[in-house]
Amino acid sequence: MPLTEPHDDNLPQEEQVVAVPAAGDVPADDSVADAETTETGQPEPEPSLPEPVRQRIVSLTAAVLPSLPADEVPVPLRRVAKFAPNRRARLGAPVIAAQLAADPLFRQRVSARVLADVGDLGAAVVEGTAPAAADPVEVAALAYLARPRGWRELIDASGAAVRAEADTAVVAELVRQAEQRATRAEHDRAVARVEADKLRDELARVREELGQLREETRQLARSLRESQARERKANEMLATERGRAARAAADADAELRRTRARLAEAEAAAGVARSSAKEARSVDDARLWLLLETISQAAVGLRRELALDPVEKLPADFVADSFTDSPAAPTAAVRARDTDDPARLDQLLALPRAHLVVDGYNVTKRGFGEMSLEQQRKRLVTGLGGIAAQTGDEVTVVFDGAERVHGLPPTPRGVRVLFSRKGETADELIRRLVRAEPPGRPVVVVSSDREVADGVRRHGAYPLGADSLLRRLSRS
Numbered sequence: 405m406p407l408t409e410p411h412d413d414n415l416p417q418e419e420q421v422v423a424v425p426a427a428g429d430v431p432a433d434d435s436v437a438d439a440e441t442t443e444t445g446q447p448e449p450e451p452s453l454p455e456p457v458r459q460r461i462v463s464l465t466a467a468v469l470p471s472l473p474a475d476e477v478p479v480p481l482r483r484v485a486k487f488a489p490n491r492r493a494r495l496g497a498p499v500i501a502a503q504l505a506a507d508p509l510f511r512q513r514v515s516a517r518v519l520a521d522v523g524d525l526g527a528a529v530v531e532g533t534a535p536a537a538a539d540p541v542e543v544a545a546l547a548y549l550a551r552p553r554g555w556r557e558l559i560d561a562s563g564a565a566v567r568a569e570a571d572t573a574v575v576a577e578l579v580r581q582a583e584q585r586a587t588r589a590e591h592d593r594a595v596a597r598v599e600a601d602k603l604r605d606e607l608a609r610v611r612e613e614l615g616q617l618r619e620e621t622r623q624l625a626r627s628l629r630e631s632q633a634r635e636r637k638a639n640e641m642l643a644t645e646r647g648r649a650a651r652a653a654a655d656a657d658a659e660l661r662r663t664r665a666r667l668a669e670a671e672a673a674a675g676v677a678r679s680s681a682k683e684a685r686s687v688d689d690a691r692l693w694l695l696l697e698t699i700s701q702a703a704v705g706l707r708r709e710l711a712l713d714p715v716e717k718l719p720a721d722f723v724a725d726s727f728t729d730s731p732a733a734p735t736a737a738v739r740a741r742d743t744d745d746p747a748r749l750d751q752l753l754a755l756p757r758a759h760l761v762v763d764g765y766n767v768t769k770r771g772f773g774e775m776s777l778e779q780q781r782k783r784l785v786t787g788l789g790g791i792a793a794q795t796g797d798e799v800t801v802v803f804d805g806a807e808r809v810h811g812l813p814p815t816p817r818g819v820r821v822l823f824s825r826k827g828e829t830a831d832e833l834i835r836r837l838v839r840a841e842p843p844g845r846p847v848v849v850v851s852s853d854r855e856v857a858d859g860v861r862r863h864g865a866y867p868l869g870a871d872s873l874l875r876r877l878s879r880s
Contacts, residue, residue, distance in 0.1 A: 450505055451548075451556055451560075453563070454544070454562075454566045456566055457544040457548070457559070457563065457566065459493075459497075460545040461501070461545045461548055461549065462493050462500050462501060463493045464545055464549065465500050465518075465549075466489075466496060466500060468517040468518055468521070469492065471517060472485075472514075476513055478510055480502075480503060481499060481500065484499055504549075511551075518546065518549055519546065519549075525538055525542065525546065526546055529543060529547050530550050530552050531552065532555075532558070534558055534561070540561070540569075541566060543562050547559055744868075744869050744871040744872050744875070745872060746872050746873075746879060748868065748872060749848065749868055749876050752846060752848045752868070753791070753795045753848065754795070757797075757846070758798075758846040759797065759800070759841060759846065760788075760798070761802065761837055761838065761847065761848065761849045761865075762788065762801040762802065762850045762873065763834060764781065764784060764801045765780070766852055766870055767784060767850060767851075767870040767873055767874065768783070768784050771870065771874040785815065785819060788801055788816070788819050789816025789818070790877075790880050792818030792819050793817070793818065796818070799818055799820065800819075800820040800822060801819065801822070802823075802824065802833050802834050802837070803822070803823050803824070804823070804824055805825055805826060805828065831851075831856050834856060834860065835856075838859075839863055844864075846866065847864070848865065848868060849865045849866065850868050850869070850870060851869075851870065852869050
């Protein structure tokens with residue numbers, strides 16, 4: 405991109421004409437090149453710089469930028485001057501180029517330091533000459549910064565030299581590529597010759613294998629004919645064996661018919677034997693009936709002789725009567741433990757074939773309601789398993805069906821876990837269990853629900869409070 409030098413109307417009049425360099429800067433007669441104008445009086449436009457020359461100008465300016473006093477650095481470049489050296493020329497190139505084109509004083513200050521650093525080459529460029537051995541890019545960059553008389557011609561000459569070098573490089577590259585293509589072509593020809601030799605060898609080998617395959621084909625055809633001849637012989641032998649097998653099957657069918665006839669005779673004989681056995685059993689049944697009738701008549705005679713009248717109470721009724729209220733003092737002490745004392749529960753469970761029915765959630769929510777329902781069920785069922793193992797009694801625990809979820813532990817031996825059906829409560833299931841028991845069997849129902857206790861008491865069960873079972877569980 406060309407570096408331009410626009411005319412700034414805001415600069416003082418003397419800076420618009422020429423900027424006077426400090427001591428040691430470019431001579432005053434060379435600085436008039438910054439005021440070159442066209443025949444119409446307008447400033448001449450910035451020359452079109454080759455890309456290498458533009459990059460070299462930016463690089464030289466970025467190198468001397470930190471050495472300038474802060475007040476001599478344009479405001480847009482003060483932040484760029486603080487960059488690291490490798491980032492200054494790369495990131496600040498657009499701003500540096502714009503300031504060099506727009507600010508002649510800044511450009512003269514930069515050129516003074518750059519010319520001082522390059523020595524003899526800088527002096528030659530200031531005089532308007534370029535050494536033959538000098539780098540044209542370097543000469544063009546110094547001429548742009550110093551702008552001596554004829555600096556545009558130096559830049560044009562350097563640009564021509566750069567383009568010539570570029571063209572030379574392009575021609576050299578084309579020559580190198582042509583040589584590489586020639587080398588590759590030669591290599592490809594050599595590879596093609598090697599491949600042709602390999603293909604000829606492969607063709608000879610394939611022809612040899614083809615001859616072997618033809619010989620094998622002839623041998624296989626001969627073997628096939630021999631196999632077909634053996635197959636015909638085998639088919640003839642198979643037909644012969646099939647005839648023999650047909651005759652053997654006919655003989656086996658005849659033998660099967662004879663065996664079935666003998667089986668029918670044996671079944672008829674077995675039927676006769678069963679009839680005989682039935683008659684013999686009838687005789688035995690008659691004898692047994694006569695014996696039982698004799699025993700029954702003897703029992704009736706014995707009952708008459710002992711004058712035994714029919715009883716009004718069964719043995720289970722006597723068991724129930726042992727727990728009824730009595731004015732005696734010991735019985736009153738026992739009745740005082742009916743609801744909460746675990747001793748009362750132990751007495752009832754000690755009865756023969758007692759059945760313990762537990763209102764599950766009524767007990768768990770009273771004893772350990774702070775736990776989750778799953779933990780409540782697990783703890784209660786585990787404790788009831790211990791009671792069943794100790795007493796040998798039948799134990800049933802009933803939960804409301806609405807809470808039927810996963811989480812029950814394996815049911816211990818002797819413990820039955822039930823859930824009420826949909827539309828039925830645990831209380832109704834408990835009353836149904838009590839009604840199903842035969843009269844006289846000791847049934848103990850543990851629940852603190854008064855309605856449950858009254859209902860099961862009417863059906864002959866023994867209601868106890870939940871605290872009695874909780875104390876019994878905590879003791880075991």
